[in-house]
Amino acid sequence: MSDDDFLSVEANDCPMSSCAAPAGSPCRTGRGKAAAQYHTARFRLVPRLAKALSVPVPPLRRPGSAWVELPRPATAAATAGHVRIGYARASTARQSLDTQADSLRAVGVTRIFAEKVSTRALTRPELDKAVALAREIRASGAAVTIVVHEHKRLGRGIELAALAEQLRADGIGLEFLTGELQGSHDPSGVMFTVLAALSGMEREYIRDRTLEGHESARARGKSIGGAAVTDEAMLAAALHLRAQELSLRDIASRLVIATGKKKGQRPSPATVMRMLREHDEKTTAASVVA
Numbered sequence: 001m002s003d004d005d006f007l008s009v010e011a012n013d014c015p016m017s018s019c020a021a022p023a024g025s026p027c028r029t030g031r032g033k034a035a036a037q038y039h040t041a042r043f044r045l046v047p048r049l050a051k052a053l054s055v056p057v058p059p060l061r062r063p064g065s066a067w068v069e070l071p072r073p074a075t076a077a078a079t080a081g082h083v084r085i086g087y088a089r090a091s092t093a094r095q096s097l098d099t100q101a102d103s104l105r106a107v108g109v110t111r112i113f114a115e116k117v118s119t120r121a122l123t124r125p126e127l128d129k130a131v132a133l134a135r136e137i138r139a140s141g142a143a144v145t146i147v148v149h150e151h152k153r154l155g156r157g158i159e160l161a162a163l164a165e166q167l168r169a170d171g172i173g174l175e176f177l178t179g180e181l182q183g184s185h186d187p188s189g190v191m192f193t194v195l196a197a198l199s200g201m202e203r204e205y206i207r208d209r210t211l212e213g214h215e216s217a218r219a220r221g222k223s224i225g226g227a228a229v230t231d232e233a234m235l236a237a238a239l240h241l242r243a244q245e246l247s248l249r250d251i252a253s254r255l256v257i258a259t260g261k262k263k264g265q266r267p268s269p270a271t272v273m274r275m276l277r278e279h280d281e282k283t284t285a286a287s288v289v290a
Contacts, residue, residue: 056249082143084175086112087130089153091119100149103177109147119155122266125155128249131163134172145173162269166247228255229267230275238272239279248273 030245086109088100097114104112111133113124134144135209154160154174162244167174175184208211232253241251257265267275 005185019133021260037110054062058196069111082145083134083137084109084111084145084147085130085137086110086147087127087153088114088149089124089127090116090256092116103149104147108179119159122268131166131172131249132168134167135170135226139173142289143173144171147175149177150265151176152179157267159270162248162273165273166249166269167248218224226233229260229271231258233258234267235275244274 010282067243086101086104088097090097090100091232093116095116097116098137101114113126113130115124117124130146134146138144148154151160154163164174173184175207176182234257237255241254246254252269252272253268255267257263257267
C-alpha cells in the first residue's frame with residue numbers, strides 16, 4: 001500500500017474533520033487527521049522504514065479522539081558530579097577567619113561554613129550545617145568532600161575521630177589544605193582507618209594515665225570522680241538510636257544528661273562513642289565467658 005493510499009484510507013476511517021494537533025506532530029497526518037500510527041515525513045519517503053518503525057498511537061491519539069497535549073518525558077538526570085564544601089573555624093572571637101577563607105576560595109571552594117567557637121563547645125552549629133548539607137548532597141548520588149584549612153579546625157583526638165567515623169558512615173570525604181594530614185582523603189581510604197587507630201591509641205593512653213591517677217589518689221585516701229554523665233537510661237536510648245543507623249553526632253543531639261553539674265545538657269559525641277564502646281566490650285566479654 002502506498003503512502004497516498006494509507007492517507008486516503010485513514011481519512012475515510014477518521015470521523016474527525018480536522019486534527020487539533022500542531023502542524024508537524026508525528027500523530028497528525030498530512031491531511032490534518034489523527035493518525036493510527038506515529039509517522040514522520042522521513043518515514044513516508046522510505047516505505048520500508050515506515051513498516052519497520054511502526055509505532056501505534058496511544059488511545060488519546062486514536063482517530064476520532066480530541067487532541068490533548070500529553071506529559072513530556074522526564075529529562076534525564078544530570079550526571080552526578082563532585083561537590084566540595086568548605087569549613088573554617090576560629091577558637092576565639094578575636095581570631096580572624098580570613099586566612100582560612102582565602103585558602104578555601106583559592107582552591108575553588110565557594111560554599112563555606114565558618115564560625116568562631118572552641119572545640120570544647122558542646123555544639124558547633126556551622127559544622128553541623130556543613131555535614132547536614134554534605135549528607136543531603138551525598139544522598140542524591142553526588143560525591144561530596146568537606147574541605148578544611150587544617151585538620152585541627154575540625155577537632156582534636158577523640159572529637160576528630162568521632163567526626164571522621166560519622167563522615168565515613170555517610171560516604172563523605174575529607175580534604176585538608178595544610179598540616180600533617182594534608183591531602184584529599186576518600187571515606188574508604190587509609191586516612192580514616194589510621195585516624196581511628198591513632199584515636200584508639202590516644203584513648204587507651206588517656207585511660208591508663210587516668211587509672212594510674214585514680215590508684216594514686218586512693219592510696220592517699222582521697223575520693224575521686226564526680227557525678228557520672230551517663231547512666232543506664234542514656235545507654236538504652238543510645239543503643240536504640242544506633243539501631244536506627246544514626247551517626248554519633250545525631251545520637252548525642254537526642255540525649256540529655258540527667259544528673260550532675262551538666263544536668264540538662266547534651267553529651268558530646270565522644271562521650272556517646274565511649275559509652276557504646278564500653279557496652280560492646282562488656283557484651284563481647286560476657287559472650288566469650290559464656
